[in-house]
Amino acid sequence: MLRSEELAKLEREIVSCRHCPRLVAWREEVARQRRASLKDETYWGRPVPGFGDPEASVVVFGLAPAAHGANRTGRVFTGDRSGDFLFAALYRAGFASKPISRHRDDGLRLRGLWISAAVRCAPPQNKPTPEERDACLSYAARELELLDAKVVVCLGAFAWDAALRLLGTRPKPKFAHGAEYEAGPFTILGCYHPSQQNTFTGVLTPEMLNTVLARAAELSGESAPEDNDLVS
Numbered sequence: 001m002l003r004s005e006e007l008a009k010l011e012r013e014i015v016s017c018r019h020c021p022r023l024v025a026w027r028e029e030v031a032r033q034r035r036a037s038l039k040d041e042t043y044w045g046r047p048v049p050g051f052g053d054p055e056a057s058v059v060v061f062g063l064a065p066a067a068h069g070a071n072r073t074g075r076v077f078t079g080d081r082s083g084d085f086l087f088a089a090l091y092r093a094g095f096a097s098k099p100i101s102r103h104r105d106d107g108l109r110l111r112g113l114w115i116s117a118a119v120r121c122a123p124p125q126n127k128p129t130p131e132e133r134d135a136c137l138s139y140a141a142r143e144l145e146l147l148d149a150k151v152v153v154c155l156g157a158f159a160w161d162a163a164l165r166l167l168g169t170r171p172k173p174k175f176a177h178g179a180e181y182e183a184g185p186f187t188i189l190g191c192y193h194p195s196q197q198n199t200f201t202g203v204l205t206p207e208m209l210n211t212v213l214a215r216a217a218e219l220s221g222e223s224a225p226e227d228n229d230l231v232s
């Protein structure tokens with residue numbers, strides 16, 4: 001089976017998962033209630049699969065879907081300010097065909113990069129339990145097995161710890177923005193999460209994210225074109 005077919009098969013499995021009762025209840029409750037300003041939208045309300053290029057050599061690894069972001073749109077890091085900040089940077093770095101990701105059918109493509117998360121269902125207060133994290137990490141492990149990635153960019157300490165946990169790294173090195181760590185066939189890069197809390201306060205600037213993505217491209221051998229030739 002082709003890698004893209006294996007990933008599509010895994011996606012179907014993820015999207016139908018109901019393993020964690022608390023998260024299933026929360027994701028579906030949020031999808032029913034909706035935010036007042038989004039009342040006309042149909043929320044996804046299911047686990048959010050990985051998204052990107054099956055031939056990716058860079059994986060961007062996040063925490064979990066946002067209740068009114070990816071849990072609404074069905075695409076990871078899509079539909080909230082964190083995603084807007086991230087996709088703008090991916091576009092600048094030549095990894096994305098458009099500077100904004102709007103929904104699953106907007107035609108956006110990624111080149112050389114895959115976006116994944118430790119947990120695939122939106123958790124209350126963005127805080128999955130250790131049991132929920134460990135249950136869901138098996139999906140990320142299978143993605144990493146299927147992809148031929150060399151670099152994993154971890155957005156935030158939770159993603160950093162989760163990535164090192166699934167790679168069986170002991171002792172786990174401490175998270176820091178710009179940290180690099182060799183873990184088996186992967187280089188793990190630390191990057192502050194593009195949450196509003198970080199981007200509105202200047203803890204994470206566009207330039208800082210540019211630098212991390214440029215380093216990921218360098219380590220992975222991905223070219224970083226000056227002009228984005230993915231633009232459609």
Ligand code: SF4
Binds near residue numbers: 023
């Ligand atoms: S968090 Fe992961 S393991 Fe738990 S229900 Fe969602 S997809 Fe399944």
